[in-house]
Amino acid sequence: MDFDFSDEQKMFREEVRKALARACPVVEVRKVLEGQGPWAAPAWDALVEQGVTAADVAEEHGGLGLSVLELAVAAEEVGYALAPTPLFTSIGLALEVVRRAGSPAQQAAWLPALAQGAATATVALGLHGVLPCLAANGTAEGELTAVPDGLSAEAVFFRALAADGQVHWCRVTANSAGCERRAQDSIDPTRPLAGVKLRQASVEVLAGGADAATVLQGVLHRGAVLLAFEQLGGAARALEDARKYVLDRRAFGKQVGAYQAMKHKLVDIYTAVELARVHVYYSAWALQTNAPELPVAAAGARVAASQAYTLAAQEGLQAHGGFGFTWAADCHLHYRRARWTALILGNVHDWREKLVSGLVATA
């Protein structure tokens, strides 16, 4: 039994934490919040430099050939730093679409640029509404909505429905003819969104031959696990911020942190975070080993981490009192991020449902 990260992985995490502390103080997060750029460039550069983007990519595709565990601990640090980067969309989702649905040639063409951070891509998951149509001439017609990092990504992957009823994974280049993008306001402006209109847009069909639904499943599992690491990091940070505040702030002659109601509130957050932590770590193990437990473990991580981050953000803000309700406090960054991450892959009902389906299937 070794339910822990290795010393090397912990050291890697420590390096990423230090790099993000330098490259992405909150002032950088707030620049993105105020609309200055699609992400915090120094944070993204730091991740690329630390090898995070290349971590779990095979060496033949320009990666480091490490495991998803390295990527996971880095995602936890991204969440902790609140760093606005395209790590989740480009490395968490798009890269996995290419690996699972792309032909060897497509993988060879696209993976190195993604792994090296030279280009970014995103995925329109299309969990709601109708899929775009794929015409025989290789063009697509339709709309994609709420695509994360959709305005800045150089390519968007999505599923489209061909005339024969088959669903295919496709890639559209951002500035190509017939692909019109517009910014959509996000509840968390540090996680920007876009709407994409496809009008006879030339697309490239991913030709690896994998079943589109199976690919989606795999991408969702990886996405859920990596996002859960971000949520875990964010929740730990929200707790840490609240702890600092209640130690600093005084009321009625005492530190606010000396009041039992406040102590117990923070302990309830801590308990939720530690409960989430073990599920999140477990999901990384399941993802890395492609264990039969993966569907349950990924769903468990997503639900527990969404709940922990929601509680930490909401009650951490409450612990700040009136100051927590100001723009100047960082509390709303967590309040927004917690909600955004809890929704982007489908809500907590959807994932409880997946969890129980998995449990029943393996009962």
Place this chain on the structure above:
Amino acid sequence: MDFDFSDEQKMFREEVRKALARACPVVEVRKVLEGQGPWAAPAWDALVEQGVTAADVAEEHGGLGLSVLELAVAAEEVGYALAPTPLFTSIGLALEVVRRAGSPAQQAAWLPALAQGAATATVALGLHGVLPCLAANGTAEGELTAVPDGLSAEAVFFRALAADGQVHWCRVTANSAGCERRAQDSIDPTRPLAGVKLRQASVEVLAGGADAATVLQGVLHRGAVLLAFEQLGGAARALEDARKYVLDRRAFGKQVGAYQAMKHKLVDIYTAVELARVHVYYSAWALQTNAPELPVAAAGARVAASQAYTLAAQEGLQAHGGFGFTWAADCHLHYRRARWTALILGNVHDWREKLVSGLVATA
């Protein structure tokens, strides 16, 4: 607007409270808990004497011709005193079956005895499993389970299925041939249960001509409202007991009630109780006026009161610490009663379901 009981009703409640305080101290409750008798006879006698059993029965049937509001406030006091009596089964349920399903002759025959407490009856609601069969010769065959006060009641009302597929309300006399009763252990021994086996038991079919399902609905609404009053009284008592204990008990040199965690725990109970209180009172209004809101109001009262009593019993016990976990403390009386009352008419999911059905129907 007058969302309150009248001064007369409040005075009536006060009389009932005093009478029960005299007739039913906890030692009487514990006698029933330990199996000494089916109910606390002094408490029942007091209710009869105060006119509670006759309150909302028409004068022509030997009643006082008051409203169900008087019965309701008395039920709240019964819950407060934890008094083991057949009020809920005999007056809450059985009397209503007779009124709704009985012919004029049956009403005239049975109501006066019930109203005057000279006899008691109960209802096997049959919310689960199969109904007994009603043969053409007027005998019934089948089993009734978890019948509250089923061993002591002189008559049991139940629904039975005739050969033509019609459901009829029937009455079986307790000691008649073919009616075999046995005690069933209850999670709350102060609310005893019985199983009833009907083997060619002679029964009397209720001949008022009302639709059996409509009668059941009406009986359930009345039962839910009156039980919610009992739950409300019980919850208020559990809170009061906890409050007394934490004022009395000291730890680390302070009254336990001076600790903020304990203060807030009791406030959370208080808030739940007061939220339940308005729903419970509202349901009494809806019942009394037979308002279109009755299905929603009765369900709202039942859910809110079940939740409040559950919280008050559970966390009130926790507030007592180790002493709360002993047989000698009264906490387990509430812990048992809260669960019993939350389940006997169907669980909280069932009633949330009824609530929303009602809301949707009137939207």
Place this chain on the structure above:
Amino acid sequence: MHFEDQPQDAEYRTHVRAWLEANAPRKTRPDETWGLHLPEDDRVAAAREWQRRKFDAGFGAIAFPRKYGGAGGRAYESAIFQQEEANFSVPVAFYNISLGVCIPSLLALARPEHKERHVRAALEGTEVWCQLYSEPAAGSDLAGILTRAERDADAGDFIINGQKVWTTHARHASWALLVARTDASKPKHEGLTVFIIDMKVPGITVRPIRQASGEADFNEVFLTDVRVPAANVIGEVDGGWKIIVASLVHERVSIGGALPRDLHRMTLEMAGDRANTDARIRERVADQYLMSQGLWLMSARALTAVSKGQAPGPESICAKIIAGRFLQDFAYFGMDLRGSEGVLAGRELDEAAMTSQRMWFGSLAVRIAGGTDEIVRNTIAERVLGLPPEVRIDKGIPFKDLAR
């Protein structure tokens, strides 16, 4: 027990309703909020105009004394008007602080000449009041006021220096009630004084506070050598604490009790078909009904007391806690219903999404403003349940000697 008006109240309600029908458009849906998309100055101008019209018709100051232009009516009539007004698309809430908190304090405690000077203009709505109580270091611990008022011995005036926060309508107010510390050598609660401040005098700077949501409904107010005549003291010098306590009661009641009756209809509407098909959504609808209908019933209970000339029961303090919880759940519910599209800002979606997201932030304010959930729980524990107060380590110590 009934929910109908007494005959005289029914008559009054008919009268009110007729006037409203003649003077304002009905809301198209219960959650419609007037003026959401208007610039602030337009909203303020419209609110002033609406108050003036109500005042002229006898509805602007229903329960205030006739002497100052009020209608001399019962509190219950005032409640009837509010209930009916809530069905119309008109600017409400702008005068909550003015008429709900400041003027009642003046009426109770100010000198006759102040009442003469101020009350009518406030009731008409031409002069708006704000409340300069909270400070950065005096939030939950409201008596921790650092703003100083020092007496200029020559002129007999007070000179005021300090900073206030969370001031509603400071930009639009003509007058304010301000609390300042007049004697720091007394214990915390004993050296405070309440003043009437002319918001137009030199030395007052108003700056909007940007909230978590990005909006700015409140202000901070900086006071630098603001000169106030001694005649503007309300009550006694160093006797301000009891005035503050009285006004807090008004404030908490008004924050907790302001939800429309059929809010659960909105929950249902938001859920759409899933209120029929999805048992998990149905459970959340039921839970929200219990809170929103419960709040309405609690206010009905309080109103019943008011209609009988009694004070509302202590249970009405719980309403603020329930309201905060309800609004937060309501917001999460509305956002969850969108699934992965719930990440879109409301304006990308529809009116309902905007409402949920407004509540998503608004509920934070309800849980903090006018006493946090934790402070309200303390209050209920101590005043209603009679549990012992916190051990107070700052009791009896001169304010200037307290650790900060």
Place this chain on the structure above:
Amino acid sequence: MHFEDQPQDAEYRTHVRAWLEANAPRKTRPDETWGLHLPEDDRVAAAREWQRRKFDAGFGAIAFPRKYGGAGGRAYESAIFQQEEANFSVPVAFYNISLGVCIPSLLALARPEHKERHVRAALEGTEVWCQLYSEPAAGSDLAGILTRAERDADAGDFIINGQKVWTTHARHASWALLVARTDASKPKHEGLTVFIIDMKVPGITVRPIRQASGEADFNEVFLTDVRVPAANVIGEVDGGWKIIVASLVHERVSIGGALPRDLHRMTLEMAGDRANTDARIRERVADQYLMSQGLWLMSARALTAVSKGQAPGPESICAKIIAGRFLQDFAYFGMDLRGSEGVLAGRELDEAAMTSQRMWFGSLAVRIAGGTDEIVRNTIAERVLGLPPEVRIDKGIPFKDLAR
């Protein structure tokens, strides 16, 4: 990261499993509880017999020193044995206090002659120990001990008078660790002393405590002029508090961490077909999985630390709170599933109903025993999060002068 044993651990596990297979029947279902329907004396006899057999095979005292008959193994081997033993229908838990709390205290602090006299007999299981710490007025505030130990100057013995509660196995214990107040003129924590007590000496009366559930798993113990030689003091006279603190740590860890791995399978089984058809039930199954699997994963994390010779992380203190919540939810869930028949006592229904109802009461004990939820939260707040301790008003004051 992996959940397999290291080679040496795998080997040990194989060895353990083979021995268990040869010596005990496997459970037929994960929640099977051994001996539920046996009379207490039979259960105790069987537990003694089972400990003796384990001891003889080298599994009775795996991580205890060889000197006293222990196997001198690693804590991790002990954990492996417990995991495997949990799959068999055998009496467990009877020696938890003896071997989990009392003997480790003796080994750490007692004199050599006490260790020689007591440890082997305890490890073999022939002599059982109990803990006489809690008192009616010393629960959460464990240092509030009223039991007095007064020195008989002539004999050099101590004379002990007082009352203890919540004592597990007091009827079957040969020996006890007892804490008594030896100096009431010192502050609360400073005048306490821990003694070894022979449970057979005159003056000791054991009476079962009837619990909320009607069962009696604990006892109260009355001590009247019980004479103890001064040689039986553990550690220093008046230095008992640190021994108590050390033993509490053992106790809390053992109460929190004892759930089987696949408890969510039971939740699923209870739900039956409704785990497929009822979305509301499915949500509750998911919530219970998160707690029960989370507890298992937390213990896996703690075991990982133990296997590396480290102490478990501070997060493991949370386990007790989660366990209490899980068991209470689990019980309510099982009872709710029965609908209106849930009012029947389990024995009228089936094994699953009995399990839910056992947990219905058992969860109460988990939330109170060995530190209430509230005390555990204080501990986490202060020791893990570093938040300030409660203001202690009893600090430095002689115990005899404290208000009670």
